[in-house]
Amino acid sequence: MLFQYHTLLWNHAALRVQDVRHAILQPGESLRAYQLPASAFLYTVRGKAHVLIDENEYAVDRCYVCHAGKGAFLDIAQVVEAFEYYLVFYTAVLTTPYCQKLVHRHQTSNPFQVQYGFAPQFPTPLFLGIEQMNRQWQQIGTLEQFHVKALFHQFVYELLHQLQEQGGETTQPNLVAQAMRYIEGRYAEPITLNSLAAVLDCNARQLQRLFKARLHVGPIEYLIQVRLDKAKALLQQTNVPLKQIAEAVGYTDSYYFSRMFKKYMGVSPSLFKELAWQRNDRRHNPSRLSQFPIVARRLRRYSDIGDDENHYQYKNEGALHMYRSSKASLAISLMLSLVLLLGACSGTSGGGGASPTNSVNVQPAVTRGEADNANTAGKTAESTQRSIQHLKGELVLEQKPEKIVVLDYQYIDQLLALGEQPIGSVIATSDSSVFPEYLTDKLDDVKVLGTKEEPNLEAIIEVAPDLIICTEFQEKVYEKLIKIAPTLMFDRNEDWRTMLLKFGQIVAKEQEAQKVLEGYDQKIADLKAALADKLNGQTVALIRPRDNMIRLHTTGHRTAEILYRDLGLSAPKMAVNNEQTSLPISLEVMPELNADHLFVLKDDSNTELTDEFQKTSVWKGLNAVQANQVYTVNTTMWIGYYGPIAINLVVDEIAEALL
Template sequence: MHPKIKAAGVISLLACLVMLLGACSGPSNQGKANPEPTAGISSAPAAPITIQHLKGEFKLEKVPERIVVLDVQYADELLALGKKPIGSVVAGTDNAVPEYLGDQMDNVTLIGTYEEPNVEAVVSLNPDLIIGTEFHDKIYEDLQKIAPTLMLERNEDWKTVMLKLGKIIDQPEKAQQLIDEYNQKVSDLKAALADKMKGQTVALIRPRDKMIRIQNTAHRTSQILYDDLGLTPPPMAVNSSETSSMISIEVLPELGADHIFLLQDDTNKELTAEFQSTSLWKNLSAVKDNQVYAENTAQWIGYYGPIAINLIIDQIADALN
């Protein structure tokens, strides 16, 4: 054989072997260089995250690892998504985390109240994302100097917030799954209550300031009762613009609710007992029919995240089923 022909054959064979080896090993090498994201472990998104918030467009270049929340509801939402914040404000005046979250808030640094978060404590945590609300407008510039700060409307629909947070921490499918599961749960309970609650009204009230606050249909918790579950509000509670209205105990009989969810806590325990001792209260049809259900104010009003809201649905089911 001619030497040139022989050399050409060897080169051709080598080239084939190189191509064959590359085809076999390529995916494995590629997997090592660019591993698939592991569940629960953050990775940089394919492109910067852009989300609308109270200050316009909010952009992040990568998934944040160290998140501080200035409202407890965002701790609830993040935990539901499998992400624990490194810092959170406390719940109410007890300087504590919400009881219903249990040990899920272990090792989370407490940084004051949502009305007065401790900015120095936030600095010490070295966050790469801060989540606040319009209540923090006065310190927004200070927060921005610490880390990118997402400003959300405090009463924004929790599902909308879930989708935003899911996008931010690279868990959009999980966020949608939580919403879908809630919708199914609500749909099932709505169907179960439809016949039983037909023609009956349900009110949500809270004794306060020597009066009684009615949570109107515009209130976000009332919307769970009336919009999500399709329950009927008493006419006095129908208001699309004001979230609540105040009435005296003397006016309470005019509410005419067949069922009453009574919000109470340490701040209104004495007032509630005072009202319950009156003949006006005792003669309410809901009281006579044993259809008044005492619930925790903070859980129903303040902790507006999917973990708390699913507990509220369970409590409504226990009361009305």
């Protein structure tokens, strides 16, 4: 255990006791699959039992202490005599100032998430401390609550001291196992990558990376697999309506469920059910049923745990395949082969990376009727060559592309600003709506192609694009993309002005792009003068509650630049940082930020956390709050859809708030 760094992190953390509980399990009773809502210490006083925290098992006899982080699953079983224990739940956030090295340690070895258990050599001080905490917690006075906080600090010190003396070892939480167990138990509930990460108190990208490394699919793909396997079992074993089956596995829209089922299984749910019942699989061939039960998986029996155990969700270290039929896979393979064959016959380069100077003849796919109408109307294609520089080299467009796919949702905004729209796009996951309200009325039948983290290649093939536009987020699938259509890759954080001019070049609307920029510059010039007169040096900050902390967007952030660079507003000293785009700070540090005006980014993923922060005395005591100068704005529009339409709306909201 890295006691030196863990102690430093404990020293820099703002600790808050969330709950203290006392319970007794009688022989034969158990606690099953309890997911910790916060980091917790388990202290046992008497009795014998087996305690399981995720995959770590402890044979507990009388005085014993365990620790686990938020999201871990706790099981207590094989209680042979009265088993008495305490649970202390707490949260911990780092407070500034702290060095980046410490932040890195927190990310790689978080003492508030690690798991361990040991029998303390001197249990009495720990028992007295936790028993007093429990008594004080039952009181309703604020002074008693403060006493609990002081007692908790003493308890943690005593525990860490004994753990260090006894040479205790800690274990990093198995986030993949936790996520799999959560998904298998709650697959019928709305689950997104961000909500899953929030439950497990981890970073969404980290969770995605761990899933890919262990199972070769992302969490959402795994969720889809679980849901469809449950659906298969219900179709085989019951005769309930399709709508009820869809709802039972987490899909409120039965039509969408049918599309998903056919996409991954190769046949519709109705046909699958008909074939299954014809074979009488429901009663006579249980070996063909889904490997997942209809109800949540029963907890492992402790007596069965051994080296030869083959529990799928814990032991599978190989590839985890989606259960698509060979028919569907064959169709996709044929489509890809056809794309490659046509590309070889035309002698063109797909993405411009290997042969950066090759030209690509990008032509929209049209029907014979459309071609006749086009000829009748005298419509002609753009013929001027345009050479587009991108991260992979150069791509030469012979004609204007008509069927564009974008794999970053901010590019929808760029195209709409020029009077164009993509035929398909990935979506954001921070809001429940597919596309933001400010764009919905401008969009016409744009196909959803997954998320920027997990673009759906099959769906991209289906829409048959002339051109694909992606960012470095799709680096791993770039070679597959260029086999589907010519592909441009741009830096996701490139200035929106630069990207608008780039899109103007792509769709042959350079003059329109220039006019949009000129209009923005004029709006900014007028507003900048008005704000200078009104605010007279008052500071403005942009924050986003996230991951149990507050993300302060600095002067280096692309949206914050609107406030500080474009409009010339004053940033608090803490926010002046051009090297990092954001800084994590705790709620307790907000008074030090001391901003006169606060713009708070809020979306579906952080509504609960934001509301929780705003109820605290720390928040209510902020200067901006007391002056009624806090403005809640939409995260998706402010930082997700980074294009001229969103930027202009952001500027309008700033003007409305500050003038």
